[in-house]
Amino acid sequence: MKRIFLITTIMLMLFGLSISAEASPQPQKLTKISLMLDWFVNPNHGPIIIAQERGYFKQHGIEVDIQQPADPSLPPKLVAANKIDLAVTYQPNLTIDVAAGLPLIKTATLIATPLNTLMVLKKSGITDLSQLKGKTIGIAVAGNEDATIGTMLADHGVKLSDVNIVNVGWALSSSLASGKVDAIWGGLRNFETNQLALEGYPTTSFFPEENGIPSYDELIFVANSNHYNRQAITAFNAAITQATTYIINHPQAAWQQFIQYAPDTLDNKLNHQAWNDTLTRFALRPAAVDFKRYDDYAQFLFKHHVITELPQAKTYIGSF
Numbered sequence: 001m002k003r004i005f006l007i008t009t010i011m012l013m014l015f016g017l018s019i020s021a022e023a024s025p026q027p028q029k030l031t032k033i034s035l036m037l038d039w040f041v042n043p044n045h046g047p048i049i050i051a052q053e054r055g056y057f058k059q060h061g062i063e064v065d066i067q068q069p070a071d072p073s074l075p076p077k078l079v080a081a082n083k084i085d086l087a088v089t090y091q092p093n094l095t096i097d098v099a100a101g102l103p104l105i106k107t108a109t110l111i112a113t114p115l116n117t118l119m120v121l122k123k124s125g126i127t128d129l130s131q132l133k134g135k136t137i138g139i140a141v142a143g144n145e146d147a148t149i150g151t152m153l154a155d156h157g158v159k160l161s162d163v164n165i166v167n168v169g170w171a172l173s174s175s176l177a178s179g180k181v182d183a184i185w186g187g188l189r190n191f192e193t194n195q196l197a198l199e200g201y202p203t204t205s206f207f208p209e210e211n212g213i214p215s216y217d218e219l220i221f222v223a224n225s226n227h228y229n230r231q232a233i234t235a236f237n238a239a240i241t242q243a244t245t246y247i248i249n250h251p252q253a254a255w256q257q258f259i260q261y262a263p264d265t266l267d268n269k270l271n272h273q274a275w276n277d278t279l280t281r282f283a284l285r286p287a288a289v290d291f292k293r294y295d296d297y298a299q300f301l302f303k304h305h306v307i308t309e310l311p312q313a314k315t316y317i318g319s320f
Contacts, residue, residue, distance in 0.1 A: 028061055030058060030061060030062055030063040031061060031062045031063070031229065031231070031232045031235070032062070032063045032064075032065065033062050033063070033064050033065065033085045033086060033229075033232055033236060034064075034065045034067065034084045034085045034086070035048070035064050035065065035066050035067065035084070035085065035086045035087070035088070035221075036067045036068070036069055036074070036075040036078060036079075036084045036086070036087045036088070037066065037067065037068050037069065037075070037087075037088045038069070038072055038075060038087075038088040038089055038090070038219065039068070039069065039072050040068050040265075041066075041068065041261065041262060041265070041266065042191075042266075042271065042274065043190070043258070043271055043274045043275040043278045044110070044111055044115075044190075044218075044219060044278060045088070045110075046243075046244075046247055046254070046258055046275065046278065046282065047110065047240045047243040047244045047247060047282060047286075048064075048066065048088075048110070048240065048243070049066075049258050049261045050243040050246060050247055050254055050257060050258060051064075051239040051240055051242065051243035052064060052066065052261070053257045053258070053260060053261060054243065054246065054257065056239035056242045056243050057235075057236070057239045059239070059242075060235035060236070060238050060239045061235050062232055062235045062236060062239070064236070067084070075087035075088060075089055076089045076093065076094070076097055076102065076104055076222055077102070079104060079222055079223060079224050080097070080102040080103055080104055080224060082224050082226075082227050085223065085224075085228070085229070085232075086107065086221050086222070086223055086233070086236065087221070087222050088110060088219055088220070088221060089219070089220060089221075089222055090217075090218060090219060090220070091106075091216040091217040091218070091220055091294065091297060092144060092216060092297065092301065094106060094220060094222060094316070095294065095297060095298045095301055095307065095311065095316075096143075096144070096301065096306065096307055098311045098315075098316045099298075099301075099307035099308070099309045099310070099311050100307075100309075103224055103225040103226045104222045104223070104224065104225055104316060105222060105223055105224070105225035105228065105316055105317070105318045106220050106221070106222055106294075106316060106317045106318060107220075107221045107222060107223050107228075107233050107236075107237065107287075107318055107320050108220065108221045108233075108236075108237045108240060108283070108286040108287050108320065109217045109219075109220050109221075109283035109285075109286050109288070110217075110218075110219040110220060110221060110240075110282070110283060110286065111217065111218035111219035111278070111281045111282065111283065112217055112218075112281065112282070112283035112284075113209075113215065113217075113218060113281050114207070114208055114209050114213075114215060114216055114218055115188040115189055115190060115191075115218045115281065116148075116185070116186055116187070116188065116189075116208060116218070117185075117187055117188070117189050117192075117193070117205040117206060117207055117208070118137070118149065118152060118183055118184075118185050118205070118206040118208070118211075119176065119183060119184050119185075119187040119192060119193070119196075119203050119204070119205050119206070120132075120176075120182065120183045120203065120204050120206075121176060121177070121196075121201055121202070121203055121204075122202040122203055122204050123201075123202075124182065124204075126182075126183070126204065127204065128156060129152060129153055129155070129156035129158065129206055129211065130156040130157055130158055132153065132158060132162075132163055132182065132183060133158045133162045133163065134162065134163070135163055135164070135182035135183060136163070136164040136165075136166060136180075136181045136182050136183075137149060137163050137164070137165050137166070137181060137182065137183045137184065137185055138166055138167075138168040138171075138172060138175045138176065138180070138181035138183070138184045138185070139165060139166070139167055139168070139184070139185050139186055140167075140168065140169060140170055140172055140186040141167075141186070144301065144304070144306045145165060145185055146160060146304065146306075147300065147301065147304035147305075147306050148185070148208055148213055149163075149165070149185055150304070151211070151212040151213055151300075151304070152206065152208060152211040152212055152213065154212065155211045155212040156211075166181060168180065168181065168184075172184045172186055172187050172192060173187065173192050173195050173196055173199075176196065176201070176203075177196060177199065177201045187203075187205075189205055189207070189277070190274045190277040190278045190281070191270070191274050193205060193277075194270055194273040194274055194277065195270055198269065198270060198273075213300070214293075214296045214297045214299075214300050215293070216293070216297045217283070217293070218281070221236075221286075223318070225316065225318075228318075230320065233318075233320045234287075234320045237286055237287040237320050240286045241285070241286050241287070244282050244283065244284060244286065245284075247279065247282065248279065248282070248284070251275075251276070251279055255272065255275050258275070259271070287319075287320050289317055289319055291313040291314055291317060292313075293313075294313035294316075294317060295312065295313045298310055298311060298313065
């Protein structure tokens, strides 16, 4: 009798272990994705860093390798060469790159409004773009400034030939503060505005979308249009959406988690002010598609001869 009881007990234990093993979830194998930012980590990348820090990427089955470029022009080129899976770039640049034949596709939006401004020192007394006639404007990188600055000035009766455009490299803020130039194009409303104010140089900004330039997405994600993992990108977008929602609902708690990514470089007053000024800029629906917005901006670039081919948005905006 004891022997029968013992055998029965052992069988029940083995059966229980079998059930337990079946019920225990197996560790999920994560799909690896490489992501290159447009520049060093800063508050513009809030949803990416929060998704990483809070484990949202892993929750959606992906492992993201976040990389910073040595040159901000490299990320989309590396994606086009199939060396990087995803890159952060700019809507205007994407249109220019696609028109030039690079195999790129937009997968989501990070910053849904323009950040660039045409900026002057408040003490200059310039309150209208018409007052820039005969002035010097500094730019960081030569590109489509003839179209953008030219259009903004034309809206106020000033020709591009009426101003002097000089390339000051990355010294935008110092060039304006020192008086080397009277205005700068390319200063961001969430960074240079705060940086100059903290240094004692309050500014006045003129916004492109209020002065004749079609509105556009400042920062977007792109993949190689010929080689991409749809399931991984969909998971990435879900994690970014989750992170953005968390940031909007808990902005200061999210800030504390954001700076933990790199405390030595992120935890400072400038970044904190920039964080607060960027909150309303994050795309609440990163994966949303708006063909007309992209076609309108492409038409603007084509009209001003920045591009010679006019790509259709439906050919380089993906639905993920």
